[in-house]
Amino acid sequence: MSTARTGSLYVMPLVTAHFTMSLDGFMAGPDQTQETPLGVGGEELHRWMFDEARHPADLAARDHILAPRGAYIMGRNMFGPVRGDWASFEGSEDWRGWWGDEPPYHAPVFVLTHYPHDPIEMEGGTTFHFVGGFDEALARAIEAANGDPVTIAGGASAVRQGLEAGVVDEVMVSHSPMTLGGGESPFAVAGLVAEPVKVETSPFATHVYYRIKRD
């Protein structure tokens, strides 16, 4: 949002997002499960991030992703495989995210879900908070970030909600050179106009840093 609101108690922070997208415009493959959290083909999509032979462009993009943020917003399907009620399968009520004891966020993460859940405090400064809608998540993330950037960590639906709301300032898209054949599109928003301000490329992805334009 990045506009100082006169009379507000806080300065609006930069709101960003970053994600890897296939040539057919999807952020994860179809049929996401606990075993294949990125869906069919989704791991290959993120090969630039995981491949052992890391290219400088991919390292720079990873550094960009891992840079400290004030707070995060995350869709529930990115937080975990639990759908519907938190106790929907054996052990699912104990789900604490994909990232082990110390998630890489080191900041408050506001998870979008219609199903209430107590906050989960992890090691290293990450606390998962569960909120009922995007607007509430954004307001709480901005407050928690205390002027530092707020980042929409994914997935596609959370990013799209941010773009639709017109609150996103910058997006790094890692265009992955493959198709998935199905999935959810973060850019299914009519009339969005952006400007590429930086591009770094490797054989595994073309990382484009877009500034979202305002009317």
Place this chain on the structure above:
Amino acid sequence: MSTARTGSLYVMPLVTAHFTMSLDGFMAGPDQTQETPLGVGGEELHRWMFDEARHPADLAARDHILAPRGAYIMGRNMFGPVRGDWASFEGSEDWRGWWGDEPPYHAPVFVLTHYPHDPIEMEGGTTFHFVGGFDEALARAIEAANGDPVTIAGGASAVRQGLEAGVVDEVMVSHSPMTLGGGESPFAVAGLVAEPVKVETSPFATHVYYRIKRD
């Protein structure tokens, strides 16, 4: 296709495509008409090509597009606004393409259509031939190209047919930093894997040259 077929009378030429694509994956906006041939928003999509203040990256991409080819394949909706029978509106039977007397192709162009039409010879070496399906168009284009590259000029459906058939070697995608909200997707093909081999960028587009990989 780019593989010399042993025993064939001709060497298989390189088969390429190039197109501009929105962030939501479309090559033209919705509601294409004779007045808005690129659909709603489609002209803005191609701004990198038409804008007067041309950036070196955009000029290089334009040069790539305008380089001589042996033959072209083109979808009928790219050739013109006529749908169904060639005499579907007043004067439509005289339609000779969007490009005036001397189209920029200077080579045979094989237009995909189920409606028979005599060839149209234009100035400057372009002749439009009308063929009933992609396979026939490809065979005739390869023969006419005599070893020079064959390029799928568009639109989305023609490109997708080429990708589905597995005959495309290289694609230049000009990623345009905007969304259209609807249209047809050239990459609606599952399991395609490519490699970006060159990237040139301007404020108006990120031009990525992809090599399509084979299994």
